[in-house]
Amino acid sequence: xxxxxxxxxxxxxxxxxxxxxxxxxxxxxxxxxxxxxxxxxxxxxxxxxxxxxxxxxxxxxxxxxxxxxxxxxxxxxxxxxxxxxxxxxxxxxxxxxxxxxxxxxxxxxxxxxxxxxxxxxxxxxxxxxxxxxxxxxxxxxxxxxxxxxxxxxxxxxxxxxxxxxxxxxxxxxxxxxxxxxxxxxxxxxxxxxxxxxxxxxxxxxxxxxxxxxxxxxxxxxxxxxxxxxxxxxxxxxxxxxxxxxxxxxxxxxxxxxxxxxxxxxxxxxxxxxxxxxxxxxxxxxxxxxxxxxxxxxxxxxxxxxxxxxxxxxxxxxxxxxxxxxxxxxxxxxxxxxxxxxxxxxxxxxxxxxxxxxxxxxxxxxxxxxxxxxxxxxxxxxxxxxxxxxxxxxxxxxx
Amino acid sequence: xxxxxxxxxxxxxxxxxxxxxxxxxxxxxxxxxxxxxxxxxxxxxxxxxxxxxxxxxxxxxxxxxxxxxxxxxxxxxxxxxxxxxxxxxxxxxxxxxxxxxxxxxxxxxxxxxxxxxxxxxxxxxxxxxxxxxxxxxxxxxxxxxxxxxxxxxxxxxxxxxxxxxxxxxxxxxxxxxxxxxxxxxxxxxxxxxxxxxxxxxxxxxxxxxxxxxxxxxxxxxxxxxxxxxxxxxxxxxxxxxxxxxxxxxxxxxxxxxxxxxxxxxxxxxxxxxxxxxxxxxxxxxxxxxxxxxxxxxxxxxxxxxxxxxxxxxxxxxxxxxxxxxxxxxxxxxxxxxxxx
Numbered sequence: 001x002x003x004x005x006x007x008x009x010x011x012x013x014x015x016x017x018x019x020x021x022x023x024x025x026x027x028x029x030x031x032x033x034x035x036x037x038x039x040x041x042x043x044x045x046x047x048x049x050x051x052x053x054x055x056x057x058x059x060x061x062x063x064x065x066x067x068x069x070x071x072x073x074x075x076x077x078x079x080x081x082x083x084x085x086x087x088x089x090x091x092x093x094x095x096x097x098x099x100x101x102x103x104x105x106x107x108x109x110x111x112x113x114x115x116x117x118x119x120x121x122x123x124x125x126x127x128x129x130x131x132x133x134x135x136x137x138x139x140x141x142x143x144x145x146x147x148x149x150x151x152x153x154x155x156x157x158x159x160x161x162x163x164x165x166x167x168x169x170x171x172x173x174x175x176x177x178x179x180x181x182x183x184x185x186x187x188x189x190x191x192x193x194x195x196x197x198x199x200x201x202x203x204x205x206x207x208x209x210x211x212x213x214x215x216x217x218x219x220x221x222x223x224x225x226x227x228x229x230x231x232x233x234x235x236x237x238x239x240x241x242x243x244x245x246x247x248x249x250x251x252x253x254x255x256x257x258x259x260x261x262x263x264x265x266x267x268x269x270x271x272x273x274x275x276x277x278x279x280x281x282x283x284x285x286x287x288x289x290x291x292x293x294x295x296x297x298x299x300x301x302x303x304x305x306x307x308x309x310x311x312x313x314x315x316x317x318x319x320x321x322x323x324x325x326x327x328x329x330x331x332x333x334x335x336x337x338x339x340x341x342x343x344x345x346x347x348x349x350x351x352x353x354x355x356x357x358x359x360x361x362x363x364x365x366x367x368x369x370x371x372x373x374x375x376x377x378x379x380x381x382x383x384x385x386x387x388x389x390x391x392x393x394x395x396x397x398x
Numbered sequence: 399x400x401x402x403x404x405x406x407x408x409x410x411x412x413x414x415x416x417x418x419x420x421x422x423x424x425x426x427x428x429x430x431x432x433x434x435x436x437x438x439x440x441x442x443x444x445x446x447x448x449x450x451x452x453x454x455x456x457x458x459x460x461x462x463x464x465x466x467x468x469x470x471x472x473x474x475x476x477x478x479x480x481x482x483x484x485x486x487x488x489x490x491x492x493x494x495x496x497x498x499x500x501x502x503x504x505x506x507x508x509x510x511x512x513x514x515x516x517x518x519x520x521x522x523x524x525x526x527x528x529x530x531x532x533x534x535x536x537x538x539x540x541x542x543x544x545x546x547x548x549x550x551x552x553x554x555x556x557x558x559x560x561x562x563x564x565x566x567x568x569x570x571x572x573x574x575x576x577x578x579x580x581x582x583x584x585x586x587x588x589x590x591x592x593x594x595x596x597x598x599x600x601x602x603x604x605x606x607x608x609x610x611x612x613x614x615x616x617x618x619x620x621x622x623x624x625x626x627x628x629x630x631x632x633x634x635x636x637x638x639x640x641x642x643x644x645x646x647x648x649x650x651x652x653x654x655x656x657x658x659x660x661x662x663x664x665x666x667x668x669x670x671x672x673x674x675x676x677x678x679x680x681x682x683x684x685x686x687x688x689x690x691x692x693x694x695x696x697x698x699x700x701x702x703x704x705x706x707x708x709x710x711x712x713x714x715x716x717x718x719x720x721x722x723x724x725x726x727x728x729x730x731x732x733x734x735x736x737x738x
Binding site for chain 1: 484485488489508509512513542543544545546551554556557559560561563564570571572573574575576577580581583584587588589591632
């Protein structure tokens with residue numbers, strides 16, 4: 001650009017260049033034109049849709065969200081009944097999607113790291129098993145895997161009356177996995193408080209330990225002490241809070257179990273299918289991330305006298321994470337989006353609830369728009385968080 | 399499932415790009431120019447709309463569509479069947495992918511108004527019921543408190559069953575599965591205690607059970623489901639044509655005209671029969687059709703009783719009795735206005 005100006009007008013005033021030969025101005029004009037075209041197209045679509053809907057006297061707008069939903073939802077994290085509004089029904093769906101996605105992401109990462117490291121193991125059998133796991137699971141469409149796990153759950157597990165009962169209060173049957181929970185007691189909020197306190201204390205302990213290690217070179221057993229804190233503090237609170245032991249145990253009454261909590265076969269099948277499928281990809285990402293670190297790093301660490309697991313945690317993983325995080329983010333997004341396949345096996349996720357809403361209200365455009373907005377929002381938040389984490393883990397050049 | 403997603407996307411896309419305008423007479427002209435009727439159909443519901451192993455379509459809804467084709471073209475098979483899911487059916491009609499929807503759709507106020515549809519005469523009076531394994535020993539739907547209920551989405555089904563349980567102060571756990579086959583499998587393997595859908599569909603599902611005798615349909619019918627063909631708002635002539643195609647089958651049964659005796663009936667001296675069969679002209683012209691439209695329907699498709707018995711009657715796998723679908727003089731609801 002600067003070169004253009006100097007060559008075009010040596011000695012003359014630069015304003016003499018006509019605008020159609022000035023790449024700067026042309027660039028602005030092209031961009032303005034493109035923007036105009038896109039907005040015109042958007043306006044055309046919007047107004048044409050409006051006109052078509054109005055002509056066919058189809059109701060539009062989001063007013064239906066306040067109407068009574070009138071249908072039940074099988075699984076819910078918050079209070080919901082058929083008398084609540086569509087908005088609340090959709091919120092129940094969003095929470096169900098978040099529940100399976102969050103749990104799925106945590107399990108996927110844990111399993112993926114284990115399989116990825118196993119794939120690199122020098123033990124022939126472990127490495128082959130990991131290879132088979134990866135090749136089989138990442139090459140079968142996830143929908144088929146979901147059908148497979150769901151069929152396993154509802155076909156092989158017994159009816160409620162003949163539940164498999166490995167421990168008192170714990171039941172497996174084709175309606176789900178039932179387990180007891182403690183009867184509610186005033187000490188529980190205090191235990192939660194103790195847990196939070198332990199976590200905060202642990203954070204400062206970690207900072208202090210790092211600072212001390214940097215200063216003196218002495219290593220403090222951080223992992224062990226934080227685990228002790230997190231388990232110990234709530235346990236102590238429980239002991240001094242009167243040690244309540246009453247349990248809310250599931251019991252067979254009528255058709256199904258009541259009391260306790262349960263995971264439904266739909267949820268289990270969905271979670272299992274998504275985790276096994278996505279973790280195969282994560283394993284490959286972890287393997288490639290570790291292999292991206294040159295062997296010299298390991299050798300240097302070994303020559304310093306570090307033990308193998310310390311080499312992994314102190315030298316290899318921190319560098320490998322930089323390679324791993326960006327593709328890992330897209331796998332997390334994939335898992336979240338794939339959770340919409342829930343509708344095929346009956347888990348009431350957001351898409352399932354939104355479908356019912358569309359059927360009952362007939363407002364497909366609004367419904368589909370809501371589905372898109374919700375997934376977009378979840379994905380953008382995930383990706384923003386991972387970008388932040390990526391920046392934090394990026395190599396700080398010194 | 400994939401099909402349904404693609405369907406919704408297609409329907410929404412059509413809604414976005416579709417060219418405007420619909421006037422009276424337009425649909426008939428378009429159908430005639432095209433040379434066939436585009437019919438939205440279920441595609442996988444035995445007895446109502448499903449192709450057999452040779453690809454020939456059969457069913458009560460199929461025969462309703464064939465009656466329309468016979469009325470318009472004098473040939474019952476000038477039809478392109480477009481299988482639609484419960485989710486995509488109304489959008490497909492609104493966006494002109496189909497001319498008429500014969501897909502066991504319940505007529506309701508909101509569909510008649512907000513969705514921009516016109517339902518014509520009911521071709522099957524259905525109602526939502528419960529299918530349950532006999533070994534549970536349940537004799538009434540009122541004993542279902544706490545049950546897991548398998549529900550096929552995409553209709554008023556979910557709302558009806560929730561209403562019924564609420565009204566009777568009972569609790570339920572719905573399991574909503576998109577695909578018929580997946581849902582049936584979950585139910586047969588015992589995932590749910592009971593399956594709810596329209597009674598006609600339950601008869602079909604029971605027919606494909608590993609052992610049909612293990613299942614029974616409870617006597618309670620918890621909803622009114624008048625299933626009717628539907629057309630778009632805005633073209634009254636086309637609406638009349640579809641309406642009177644259904645009514646012609648009902649009227650023919652009422653007058654005792656069957657596909658076997660219709661040629662003989664041409665010689666009848668009864669002025670009602672003469673008007674109906676077009677011997678005395680007038681009806682055809684009024685509808686913008688051939689004077690022999692009703693004759694063609696009865697000759698080529700049959701009267702309502704024949705169509706019912708052939709597709710869903712007691713001698714079929716569904717074994718459904720006429721019940722509400724009998725003629726008015728036999729205690730049913732089938733009643734056609736005079737053809738004059």
